Amino acid sequence: MVSGHPNNNSNTDAYANVMQGKVLFYGSQLPKLIWNQIKILIVSNKDGYTQKNKFINKTNYNIYYLEFDIERDILLTETLPKLQQYFLTQGIYVNFIDCNLNWDLDLSRNPYHVLRYMKELDDAYRTSTGLFLLTFVGNKYGSVVLPTELSTTDFNNIKNVASDLNKDVKLLERWYLLDDKLLPPAYKLKDPDEDFSNILSRTISTYDISARETQEWNDVYTSLADLFISVLNERPNLKSKHDTSSLYDIQLLSGVEILFNYAAKLSPSGCMCILRQFDGLNEKSKGNEAYIDLLNGTNRLDKIRQEKLKRFRESITQKLSINDDDNNLKIEDNRLVLNVSWKENGEFQSDDTDYQRYLRTLNAAIFLRIKSLCERNIDLSIANHLKYDEKILYNETLVHLTHYSKLSSHPCLGFENFVENNNSFKQWLSLANINEHHPLIIIGSRASGKTLFCTKLVHYLLNTLGKNAQCIIRYFNLTSRSRNITEIFTSICTQMQTLQNAPTFINDQQCNYIEYYQTVLKTLSNNQKSIVIMIDGIEEVTPPNQFASSIVYYQTLLQLLPPKVYVILSVSRNIHSYPHSDIQIREMIERIEKDECIIESPFTNETINISDLTLYIKSELNLIKRNVTDSVLQALSKCIYQQIDKQPQIFFLLRLVLNESYFSYLSQRKKKLDLTELNMEEIFNAYIDHCERKFGSKICACIFNYISSSQSAIHELELLDILSCNNDFFLEYFQKNLPNHLRFPPSLWIAFKYTLGPLLSVRYFDLKIVTCWSHSFIRRLMKQKYLKKVEDIRFAHRDISNYFLEAFIESKPLKKKISYAIF
Incomplete structure (x- = not known):
């Protein structure tokens, strides 16, 4: 079945395990998908300086210089186009996400922006083939990230030590507010985007307001950062009456270091770091503001930040030095150290041969490393050693299994109660094991939770049937090869050829697909081989002309099934009531309904326990760092519980309102969270x-x-x-x-x-x-x-x-x- 490397049994087994759904069982691990995209976050300091009255073409400008302006310019104008051109023939997209490109804000100065980029790193790690982070580190440490949360002990200690140092603590008291709903209570930093509502807005009417608010927050940040640094640095020298040992846990790292450390934990092989060292640069050098840490308003070196920089560089060397001998990967090649001679005033000329050599080396090294790591990932993948048709099927199957694996970890309210107490489901499960039976159909409106419910049912069936069961999963419209029933049915039939004990498929005529589908199910049943087939999201959006051509496949899916075959179909509520709906299908649905093989989604409040609902709401609030008292939590749960039977989209609405963005909206409008009579249009308009x-x-x-x-x-x-x-x-x-x-x-x-x-x-x-x-x-x-x-x-x-x-x-x-x- 597997072509490519001869006698490669591991590839053959891995391919079969994916095709048969064996990788979904406990203890197994899904192979990593090799995506046709390279997504790399580019991170560097935002700190710089403004050169006023710079004349260009007889025009006066104020130019703001960043530490790695020239290097990032090379990436955008030379490295990226070459990579895109190289990978174009392979159908691979290359995308550089430069955090500082055309962006006035310093992400390190807002810790909530840093948290947002950590989520983006998670996404890039999962979906980028090869590198996903490119970090530039120079002679400057940069802005430190303020803590988002302080224990009451730490807050009081910082306040007391700051007072001993004659520091103004008013900003500390204004920006760190006590959240007594936390256990234990803690002081939380207000989100600057909420307090300064126009920072991100750059319209004609708000442009000047945005600039002013940005400067106001920068002033606040500078004062708070100076206070924290002074307190943590002077703490050992003070004879405080209070125990300040807990303050050692507050590290005050730069945004660049935090993001690099986070990415390195995900995968050091996906992180590349450029360590640039300016030889001859010191605090006395002219034009050094953008390239070295100086104390505010002076030409004195900031020794605290420089010491942090030294430790950061050492940690980079350590993290990017552990090679993977099993896969013959030299992670140390992800670290590039380049020395450049400092030029007076920091003005590097285009005709400087040494500097141009440095830029060429930088460009070539980044291009080659991205290229080699991507090609290495592709070469090591199972799909690379398959024939073309096998590769297409393998990737399609693995995408759906990956989506299933992601969804199966989500909580589904009322599911445990359903499988334990729903008589119709228990009867269907018992009958399916020994007799002919109908498929189990989940019917509900859009956003009623059908997809999660189906996924959980498959997860339950696989755990019940054991590791000898085989599984085929398809989500409607998840991929470009699952847009209608015809594509899904033919894909399922093709995958069936890889199942254990399945007969060989001869040709691809429509009647033969149907015949083959029925033959495989009978063969597996006769051999006592259990199989689970799930198709989620069959909708009425299929145009009438496509419906006519695919109606025979849908009829086939609704037919009686032999024992040991478990088919779960999730369909939209209106699919069988449309004018073009087939009479034969309506009759089949009536028989299925008569045998109680249709489950309505979402669950009613009889299935969902209010205590489980309360725990769910609390966990969702904890994820977004929002807290409410127990009495408020009980009231919110009661509001939702009373709407379960009235609002079919209740859990999607709950996801919308228990989101950081919605809470930010409420905060700016000075409103309280109200879950009574949730309305889709109102919540949608709130987001807009x-x-x-x-x-x-x-x-x-x-x-x-x-x-x-x-x-x-x-x-x-x-x-x-x-x-x-x-x-x-x-x-x-x-x-x-x-x-x-x-x-x-x-x-x-x-x-x-x-x-x-x-x-x-x-x-x-x-x-x-x-x-x-x-x-x-x-x-x-x-x-x-x-x-x-x-x-x-x-x-x-x-x-x-x-x-x-x-x-x-x-x-x-x-x-x-x-x-x-x-x-």
Whole structure:
């Protein structure tokens, strides 16, 4: 079955385990998917300095310099295009997420932004083939990250020590507020984005307000950081009446170090670090502000930060030195040390041969390392050693199993009660083991929890049947090969050929697919081999012309099954009541319903225990660091419990309101969480209102319309490219001076993405992760709000078509000279 390396039994076994669903059992591990994308976060210090009255082409500018401006420019203009060109023929997307590109905010100065980037690192680690983090470290340590939470003991100790040092503690008291709902109570840092509501908004009316609020927060941050550093540094020298030993746990690391440490824990082989050392640079050097840590307003060296930098560099050397001998991987090659001679005033000339040699070395090293690690991952994958048809089937199956594995870890309220006490399910399970029986059908409206319920049922069946059972899983419209019943049915039949004891399939005619499906099920049943087949999300959105061609497959799925065959189908509530619905199918559904093999979703309040609901709400609140008293928690649970039987989308609505973005909206509007009479349209409008106030209505409309106008979904790289071609955005967002590179700020998109929260979802097309609205009714609501006018529809489709026709991946103009950037 497996082609490629001869006599490779491990590859053969791994392939069979995926095809037969054996990897889903406890103790087994899913193989890592090799995605057709490389997603790399680029992290460096944001600290820099402003050079005033800089004349360019007889025009006066104030230019802000960052520590690694030139290196990041090389990445964008040379390294990235070469990588995209190289991997284009392999169908692999390469995306650099530069945290500082066209972004005025220093992520290290807002710890909640750092937490957001840690989530983005998680995503890049799971979905990038090879590297997922590129870190630049120079002679400067940079801004430290403030703690988001302090115990009452630590807070009081810091306050007392700061007072002993004659530090003003008013900002500490204003920004760290006691949360007595925590056990034990603690002081939490207010989110600056909530207190300064216009920081991220750059519209015509809020541009100056945004700049002012950004400066105000920077001043607050500088004072708080100075206070923390002074307290922690002077603590050993003070004869305090209080025990300050617990303060040793407060590390005050830079944002760059925190993100690198987090990524290295995920996978050191996926982290690359550029260690640049300026020889001859010291506190007396002219133009050194952007390249070395100095005390505020002086030319004196900040010894505390420099000591932190020394330890950070040592830890990088340690973490990127442990080689993987089993896989012949030299992790130490992920660490590149480059020495550069310091130039007076920090002005590195284009004709400087030594500096140009350094840039060429940097460019080549990063290109080769990204290329080699990606190719190494591909070469080690099982899919690389399969024939083309086997590879397609293997990847399709593994995507669905990976999605199943992710969902199966989520809690499903009422499920344990259901499997223990639902007589219809217990009767179906008992009958399916020994006699002919109908498939089990889960019926419910959109966003009623059918997908999670089906997944949990499969998980329960596999645990019940044991490791001899085989399993085939498909989620409707999850991939580009599962968009309708025809694609799913033929894919299932193809996978059936790999099952144990399954007969060989001869040809691919429609009648033979149906015959083969029935033959395999009978053969497995006769051989006492249990098989579980799940298809989730069969909807009524299939056009009538497709329905006519696929109706025979749906009829086949509804037929009686032999013993040992467990088929679970999740369908939309209205699929059998449509005018074009087949009469024969309606009759089959009536028989299935008569035999009590139809389960309604969601569960009623008879199935769900209110105490379990309370624990679920509490756990969701803990995940987003929001806390309420027990009495409030009980009241919230009671509100939800009373709506379970009335609101079919209750658990999706609960996900929306128990989200950080929704709480941020409530905080800015000075509202309290109210779960009585949850309404989809009201909650949807709250999210939209929050986005528009936070980012501006024009920018929101651009992003929403591109996502809504895509046929199924859109890749993140494609979305950012299309936004980068939108002149209206740049004129709105950069009103004073256009940036040197006309690229949509990746950090703005990340902030936007996490603000939308559960309204967004992902699909997997051609082994790439693409973005779409979480449900079709969300897309409909977005279109009703933003795509009502013909002109808006025309503009959105024009921009998308222009991008794919004229600027797809290669030869995309990235750089805009300053002389042309002024209007």
